[in-house]
Structure formats: structure tokens, C-alpha cells
Amino acid sequence: MTGRLYGVGVGPGDPELVTIKAARLIGAADVIAYHSARHGRSIARRIAEPHLTPGQIEEPLVYPVTTETTDHPGGYQGAIDEFYAEAAARLAAHLDAGRDVVVLAEGDPLFYGSYMHMHKRLAHRYPTEVVPGVTSISGASAALGQPLVERDEVLTVLPGTLPRAELARRLADTDSAAVLKLGRTFPDVAGAVADAGREGFYVERATMDGQRTSRLADVDPDSVPYFAIALLPGAVAASIPSDVERVSTGGEVVVVGTGPAGRDWLTPQVAAVLAEADDLVGYGPYLDRVPPNPRQTRHASDNRVEAQRAAHALDLAAAGRTVAVVSGGDPGVFAMAAAVHEVAAQEKYLGVRVRVLPGVTASSAVAAAVGAPLGHDHAVISLSDRLKPWEVVAERLVAAAQADLAIAIYNPRSSARPWQVGAARDLLLEHRAPDTPVILGRDVGGAGERVTITTLAELDPEQVDMRTLVIVGSSTTRVVHRADGPAVYTPRAVRVENELTVINKPC
Template identity: 70%
Template sequence: MTGRLYGVGLGPGDPDLITVKAARLIGQADVIAYHAARHGRSIARSIAMPYIRPGQIEELLQYPLTVETTDHPGGYQGALDDFYVECAARLAAHLDEGRNVVVLCEGDPLFYGSYMHMHKRLAHRYPTEVVPGVTSVAAAAAVLGRPLVERDEILTVLPGTLPGEVLADRLRATDSAAVLKLGRTFEKVRDAFAGAGRLDEAWYVERATMDGERVVPLKDVDPEGVPYFSLALLASPAERTFTPEPESATTAPEVVVVGLGPAGRPWLTPEAQDALATATDLVGYGPYVDRVPPNPRQRRHRTGNRVEAERARHALDLAREGRRVAVVSSGDPGVFAMASAVLEAAADYPDVPVRVVPGLTAAQAVAARAGAPLGHDFCVLSLSDLLKPWEVIADRLTAAAKADLVLAIYNPASRSRTWQLPAARDLLLEHRAPDTPVVIGRDVGGPEESVDITTLGELDPAKVDMRCLLIIGSSTTRVTAQGTVYTPRRYP
């Protein structure tokens, strides 16, 4: 069983920019290999040093030459090719013995990286994985604080070793550019920028993220002492033409009435999530506001449960001041909730736009948990007589029962309203069989969720509170042997 070869990108120089995966592999490797110039000091090893553990085998791959001349019969490239063959053989000896080898590489291993010479010679023979790293180009843009490219702009990466006229032609034809391998090529590169008419746009970045980092306009750089670890950069032309909005400019004010669904983020629509995220102010009944994760950028206005009109006007007043207000409701804001209250109040605020964002309502949530009891015609009623007289509720219950509609009943009971549900049950039994299926959904989607199936004749009002929703079936509603409730789409 052979070892595994890893080409590990170290990023531009700051050890904190090594990826988590790269750090893990460095620490686990049997062999750490790294290149160095003839002085023997390895920048790659210095970057990786915090992650190297005692006792690991180290292979120094020391170049026989860098830019000097050589008497090798194959010339400069021949000398390097022999060096790469010898290095590959040294690493292969470890791999053949089953040792995992990590080859360190500044930046990204396959972006002008020294590792690629080992990859070409070994990857076809051994299991190999390349771990990408932050490139010098990305690091330079980051320390410069300017975008490289936007939208459909073109980025051109060029080695400074190209002929000057080629560099100039490429610089004329691109939106953004990075020219690497400066050092001794600097004056030629600077002249190419000037010849392309782009010297005034160009920046010089030296040792990005390392000690001695320097960022200056390219035209101001002294050619003496320009290191290899530097590059010339043309940032996005869009950045140069962008005019920031005035500091006073804000998002257009509005009131958005947002449905939170019955409980929790999984029940929240993407549109509702966006409305909450972009709001400057949240307004609503306290427990509903508390369901939205706090954000110190936003102001939260918690109110009691029975001040809907005041809450609506407060939201509209905030929007008139230039705020972007989200009024939150449980379930769907248009079903026994805040949408109608806000729209009613908005008649006095013609200058304030109001938008309603739907939410999953309790009837849908309970029905889904039970099966499909709302599979045919149904009606939705609230048993609360706080805003309408009981006589109206009784007439509507009777009409729905006579019409053989499935009923979804909101607000069936509370601590102060206990007689309405028994009265409603008795009214329904005048027109509906005692074995009519009834679904009692409580806190659906929440930590105390329960869904009970009973019948109209056996419905116990004492087991129902304000957190419940009831679905009362029609004459066609059925309960399967598995306890699933459904109403067929066909009607006899």
C-alpha cells in the first residue's frame, strides 16, 4: 500500500490564511517537503511552521540555481529538469514505503506553484490530492481593498517575464490585470503599463499579508530592491467609476406585514426571511417579535395582544419617518391577524406603501400533520366573540354545517372564553353525525406539538385552549386504519 501525495497550498504568507484542511494535513503528514533557494531558507516552511509537529520527516528541495547562469549541457531549463527528477525520486521513495507526503507550496499549488513539477511526475503513479490555497492575486486585491472584477469584466494574469510589447498589448485589451514575477522584470513591466496608457491606474503590492507589506501606486515605485514577492495590479474599472450614495440615503420606507408561520424558521418562507432581514424596525405582539432572532441593527417594538389598531398606526408612523418596518404576525397575516388592521389604518397614510407577505397558517399546518382533511371545500371561522357577536358566529356555524363544509376553527377557547366551544359543538351536532372526525392540533411546529383525532360526539372542550386549532370534518371526511384523516376531492 503506497502513501498518498498532497500538494498543499499555504496562501500568500500569513499563517492564518492557511485553510483548515491544509493545517490538518500538515499536522498529520509523515513527510513534509518544501522548496528553497540555495541559501536554504524556505518561505513555505516558515508559513507552515505553526502546524508542523516534532518528529515529522522533512525533505528540503533546494534549487541548484535561481536566475544565475549554469554550465549544465541542457542550460538553465535542463538543470531544473534534472533537479525535479531527483526531487520526485526522493518523494517516491517515501510514497513507496507507505508514507504520506505533503509538498508545501506558497499561494495555490497549481497557480504558478512550485508543487506542479512534482505533480506532473508523480500524480499518475500515486494517490494524489491538491489542496487549493489563497493566491497572491486574491491577497493583493484584499490588502489593496479594491475589487478585481465585477459582473462580466475580464481579469488577465500575466507573468512579468513576457516580452514588453506582449505585456502592453494584453494590458490594453483587458479590464483588470495582475502581473506577477516582478523582481528583475519590474522596469519592463512598468514601461508596459505606460505603453498601454494604464500606468496611472496601476498599483504595486509587495509581500501581501507578510511582514513588510507595502501598497503604493506603481508609478511611484523605485525599481531598486523590488522583490520577487510583489505584483502589479489593475483593479476593476467599475471601482474607479463608482460614486457612493450619500450617507443620508436609506432604503425606501415601507410597512411589510410578515407572516411568521406557526412556529420556527423551517415554517418561514424565503420572502418572509428577506423582509425580516431588510427591516430596520420590528413591530408586533411581544411573543411574536421574540420569535425573530435579535439583530442590534434593528429596533424592536413589542406590544400587548389587544392593541392592533395602535400597533398598526405606530408602524405606519415609523415608516413615515423613513424606517423600513416589518409588522410580524403568527401564521398568515391575512388570516385573523395584522394585515387587515394595518391596511385599515393605512387609509390615513396614503404616502406610506404597505406590502403583505404571506405565511403558512395554522389550518394548513394542522391539516398537514393530520393528513388532508381540507381536501375539499372548507371554511375558516374564529370562535372569538371579542370583535363580533356570538349570534353572528352561531349563524355562520349553522350555515357551514348545513352546507356540509369542513370547518377550520381558530381561537376555540381561552381562559376567559370557555362556553363557546361546547355551544359550537352542540350547534354542529344538530346537522352533523356524532362520528364526524375532529382534529385537535396544539402548538403545531412548536416544542409542545400534539395532534389528536377524535369525533364530534366525543370532543372534550376541556382539552382545548387558545393554542389549539380544530378541524371538523364533513360527511365525507374519513380516518384510515393508520389514523390519517382526509376528505376526498369527489363529493357524492
């Protein structure tokens, strides 16, 4: 039985862009083949290297010529044809011996790839499978942050080796274009773009170390490598500014959530960002949860200056710093993620990279401490009237109560508004039964953890402070007294009669 031939695309350069299937086949193959110039270095092999395994046979397929002249009697094409025939014979010997052969290909194997020459010579003789990969066009478009086509726009892919006049004609006739094979062809490509009355972008070594992006007109022709591409977005797609058109800073802001308490609640993803950051920005008590690192600078501030804190973080990132904005719980739930994005929407910050990493939010932690009171549809509402009037808070409480949703209540009480918990309880009692379960969770996961199960009628505002999360059950929420203590849950289904959902409400 013969071996199987695989043409495997490894993507444009970043090893993390290798597909799961490609990585599996590379690791399992008997023989790994790859093309290279006479210097012996193979970009495809470098990309695939993390997935290679001990004991594999490697077959470097070294071109006898690339762009230089040759004394082969058949000239350049004769030398290349002879090389492909010899390379195919080498791979065929492995296949005949029953060995599976993976031929690595940068980008996609059948998209301007060297693998296609092996495919033409071997695929009709042996079982063959082609595994697609991310193309250089996709990698370059992503590097620019620029879509190439939208709606019914047409994308044309062109080799830079076309004559300048032909290239200009085709560029003028299409909405969007990608021009490959630059290097020494770049002067003619840039001239053709200008002749066609077009403008474009340049991406060098997309997704690799040394990636570079710029406007096409700003490129020094003497600096262009073969692994470069020119992109001309369509008019509709170009309405979205590319990253080249924004101010590129090199820094970034990462908004992270540390969870409700100590380090046990921290995700590995957030821990890695906190370890790598140059600066930590946040409310003082939240920064105190992060172990000190003398390499880092901490910028603590009061809890009421979110916009100023966000602007400070963005200014640091604009200067090239990596900044972690630290929130408790989840940064996207009544925390710093929205504040940072509100400020980052300003024109001067559009070039600053902003990411958000989630954390365990207080409602999830409190719910888990008693069971699953948020196990069905629920609402999350803040009682704070600092950024919205109390009338809006009250309307939302009533709407959630009328919809019979379980409600997680954040920011229930402070020294400036001690009355709101009682007012919220009274509003909810107009729509919920007095024995509706209520959970009060304070400092869950921390040293001062306190969880209380009560009812809506018996809810005592004096048991609630700013560090307490309040969960009010729906009409279906149940308390079960188990051997290990009470558990609270909201069933995942409601009873349906005559195609109507039946929800038990007080009369």
C-alpha cells in the same frame, strides 16, 4: 502499499488563510516537503508551521540556482531539470515506503507553483491529490480592497518575464490584468503598463507581514521584491475606489456591544478588542462596565450626543489610534453602530477602518429570562420620538399589531415622555386581546434584575422606566405555569386551514 502524494496550497502568506483541509493534511502527513533557495528559508514552510506536528520528516527541496548563473553543462535549464528529477526521486522513496507526502506550495499548487514539477513527475505513478489555495492575485486584490473584474470584463494573468512590447500589447488588449513575477522585471513591467496607456496598482507581500500597497507609478524599482504583483482593474470594477485611493490611517474604530449587564455577558471577541484598544469612547455608564486600564484613555459623554461621539472616535482613529466605541447590549440595535457608520460615510472618514462586533441585546436577554416569547416572527420598535415623530412610532406599532407579530419595545419611557407606554398599550389593545402576555424586564443580568409577567390590559406604565425592556406577545404567545415558575413562549408554527394562516384576533 505506496503512500499518497498531496500538493497542498497554503495561500499567499497569512497563516490564517490556510484552508481547513490543508491544515488537516499538513498535520497528518508523514513527510513535509517544501522548496527553498540556497539560504534554506521557505515561505511555504513558515506559513504552514502552526500546523506541523512532532515526529514529521521534513524534506527541504533546495534549488541549486535561482536567478544566478551556473556552470552546469546544460546551463540554467539543465541544472533545474536535474534538480527536479533528484527531488522527485527523494519523494518517490518516501512514497514507495508507504509514507504520505505533503508538498507545500505558496498560493495555489498548480498556479505558477513549484509543486507542478513534482506533479508532472510523480502523479502518474502514485495516488495524488491537489488541495487548492488562495492565490496571490486574490490576496493582492483583497489587500487593495479593489475588485478586478465586474460583469463580463476579462481578467488576463501575465508573467512579468514577457518582453516589454509583448506585455504592452496584451495589456492593451484586455480589460483587467494581473502581472506576476516582478522583482527585477519591474522596470519593464512598469514601462509596458505606461506603453499600453494604462494605470495600475502595486501590492508587495500580500497578506504577509510587511504588506505594502501603492499606485504602480509611485514605486521605486530598486525596492521591488519577487513577491510583488501589479494589478490593473477593469474599467467597470475600478468604479469602486481602492483602499490606495482612500486615505490610509493605520487606526480603526471598532464598535462593540457589552451585552445587557456585567462581564458574564461579554463575548470573548469583544473582550479582546476592549483589552487591545488605545481609546474607549462611549456613554459614561456603559464605559463603567469596562475594567480600568491605565494604558487606555476614556472619553465619556452624554447619552444624547451620538454623532459627536462617533466623530470623536473617527478623528482618533484617523490619527492612528485603535478606538473601541462601547455600547450596551448589541451596538447594531438602537445603539452606536448606525451612528458611527452615518458619520463615517463622510468623505474625510472613508479611509478609516470601521468594524462592528455584536453583543447580546436586551430583547434576547429578557426573552431568555422567561422562555421564548420571541420564538417566532417578531418586531423590534423603539418608543423614543427623539429621532422620529411619535406618529411614525404609532404607525409602526399598529402595523406590527395588525401583522400579529410579537413586539420587543426599546426605550419605553423617560422623564421627558412618561405618557408613551400608556399610549402604546392603548393602541395595541385595539388589535390585541386584553389577556395578551406582556413581559417587563429591567436590568436583566444585573444586580437589580426584575422580570414581571403581566397582560396587556393590566400593563401599568408606572412599572416601566428607561432601563426596562417590554415584550408584548402575539395572539399565539402562551404562558405555562411550571414547577419552577411561569414560562412564556411563542410557538414556532401557526395553524393552517384551507391554505390560509389562522391568527386569533379579538373581535
